[in-house]
Amino acid sequence: MVWKPDRNAKTPIYKQIVEYIELGISSGEFSADSVLPSERNLAKELDVNRSTIVAAYEELQSLGIVERKKGSGTRVSTDIWGISRKRIPNWGRYVEDGSFLPNLPLVQRIRSEVQKNDLINLASGELSSDLMPTDQFRQILSNQPFLENLGYDHPQGNEVLRDTISTHVKEYKNIHTSPSSILITSGAQQALHLIVECLLKRGDAVAIEDPSYCYSLPVFQSAGIRTFLLPVDEHGINPDDLIALHKKHRIRMVFLNPDYQNPTGSILHLSRRKRILELSTEFGIPIIEDDPYSLTSYNGEVNPTLKSLDTNGNVLYISSLSKIVASGLRIGWIIGPPQVIQRLADAKQQVDFGHSVFPQWVASQFLGSEHFTNHIDMIRSQLKLRKDVITSSLKEFTCNQVDFYSPQGGIHLWCRVNPSINEYQLLEESIKNGVAFVPGSIFGSKKGYIRFTFGRGEPKDISKGILRFAEALRSLR
Structure with missing residues (x-):
């Protein structure tokens, strides 16, 4: 095989391999029922990882172009043009080709991690359940006919x-x-x-x-x-x-x-x-x-x-x-x-x-x-309490190694850490310690920043979460 994938192209290498083999089959270079090179041999010949060849062969199989059997290798389908052939949709390609883009992988990872019960969530931008007007809603549902x-x-x-x-x-x-x-x-x-x-x-x-x-x-x-x-x-x-x-x-x-x-x-x-x-x-x-x-x-x-x-x-x-x-x-x-x-x-x-x-x-x-006015008064006092807890905990546990702007409202705290510390490594260490936050680069071009959200946690959990964060920070520093 003289052809080699273009490593500078935007198209992933495994897709280049798929396109090359598809073209070879349509041109007759790879005839029906012919055996394609083994994963190991083709990987060596093209100087790529074996997993890249596996991905390419799996996509070709999903398209119905090749057949794969354990012990027999990968063959070009004998009925590639047959109208009765059953083919499995290549869902991976559909997922990749959709016009609406997915969230950043890191955002998806954080959302997955914060579902764990033993992890203190200082990442999600929402209120804790005790700050929501559940009792007032029950009262409305009891007293007002729908x-x-x-x-x-x-x-x-x-x-x-x-x-x-x-x-x-x-x-x-x-x-x-x-x-x-x-x-x-x-x-x-x-x-x-x-x-x-x-x-x-x-x-x-x-x-x-x-x-x-x-x-x-x-x-x-x-x-x-x-x-x-x-x-x-x-x-x-x-x-x-x-x-x-x-x-x-x-x-x-x-x-x-x-x-x-x-x-x-x-x-x-x-x-x-x-x-x-x-x-x-x-x-x-x-x-x-x-x-x-x-x-x-x-x-x-x-x-x-x-x-x-x-x-x-x-x-x-x-x-x-x-x-x-x-x-x-x-x-x-x-x-x-x-x-x-x-x-x-x-x-x-x-x-x-x-x-x-x-x-x-x-x-x-x-x-x-009248519930709404009373609720807003409660929200303001409780969020200020949580803001005071997180700022005092940062000062105490990080020994002033984290700079921050103290807001006068809202639920977020924007913090600057030592620029030499990789914010993603800091997140990984923090998750291991049982606390999550959001790296600042998700929100913009500035490096060395992180965002804590204090609206979702109770004061004791906020303090405990910052202590865990401080331990992760010390391990990297």
């Missing part, structure tokens, strides 16, 4: 819930809107997905924060969207950076998380908010404001959202109950111009025929009751 129609609801979501949300955002965030400008979604994640899929096209340039949760999402890459980074400091992004990006790349949309930003916990300064809105109007760039955390401010003061300052209708506003009530309720919303909301609602209906009726009813009852 009289809603269980058929398909309005494409934009239940009108009573949308009316409740319009009252809620006016009272808590000074956002004036109407039910016709609201779309109920399955959390903020679906809202982001709908916006990317419906309002952008392949090749468009968007600006996202660096670091940011958006950076970790494959939805942009799946849709062929080009992302450009806006560095985040303690006061959020710098509007001048947006000007520079737009001049160079003609930015079509900006994604921002202004309050207690994930992962840094920073707050976008009021003067910067106003300047960004000015630039949005000057350049005609829509702003996507993702606001899951503003009501978690520990002192009870809620910063003016971009949407509340928006007088021109340039902001699409996203929020949800996931980070302040219960992640499993799956209630989020988008507020924007009616024509945009109708477009997104049409897409959502194509996917799921509208949101589930029952959680919408529960959410409306809870948001419109």
Whole structure:
């Protein structure tokens, strides 16, 4: 065999081998029922690992091109063109070739690890069960009769819930809107997905924060969207950076998380908010404001959202109950111009025929009751307690070897470790010790950072988790 795989090509070597053998069979170089080289011999001839040949032969077998029998080797199928031949779908190829990209392997690994009961989870961005209003929900279900129609609801979501949300955002965030400008979604994640899929096209340039949760999402890459980074400091992004990006790349949309930003916990300064809105109007760039955390401010003061300052209708506003009530309720919303909301609602209906009726009813009852105000007060005090526990534990157990920005709200702590320490090795050692966090590079371009999430753990577990982390840190240092 004269042919050799191209090691510089983007196509995996095993796929190159598959393509070469397929071509050889179709050209007659490998005739029907001929025996192909053994795995070991072909691996030696092509100077590749035997596992590469195994992968190639297995794919050829799944395509029905070759037959493999233990002790007899691998043969070209005698009935390769037969119409009666039964073939097994090559599910591996389907999985690899799908247009919607999977999560990063490390993200998948962390999600798998945190399912273990003996591991302290400082990675997942959600509230612990004791911070969720379970008793209040039981009371609502006991006292309020459920009289809603269980058929398909309005494409934009239940009108009573949308009316409740319009009252809620006016009272808590000074956002004036109407039910016709609201779309109920399955959390903020679906809202982001709908916006990317419906309002952008392949090749468009968007600006996202660096670091940011958006950076970790494959939805942009799946849709062929080009992302450009806006560095985040303690006061959020710098509007001048947006000007520079737009001049160079003609930015079509900006994604921002202004309050207690994930992962840094920073707050976008009021003067910067106003300047960004000015630039949005000057350049005609829509702003996507993702606001899951503003009501978690520990002192009870809620910063003016971009949407509340928006007088021109340039902001699409996203929020949800996931980070302040219960992640499993799956209630989020988008507020924007009616024509945009109708477009997104049409897409959502194509996917799921509208949101589930029952959680919408529960959410409306809870948001419109006195329970909500009491619950938010409790959330603020409990999250501040957990933030104090994690920051004091880091100071005590790591001997000030970890720098961090202490947030004034939210559920995340952004930490800087010694740059010489590999954050992935640190994660592996920490998991061995029984605690998980998220390496900072998942969220952006900066190295030597990690994110702890303290909303999910009880105070005693948070302290124990940081002690385990400190032991892992010492073992590497």
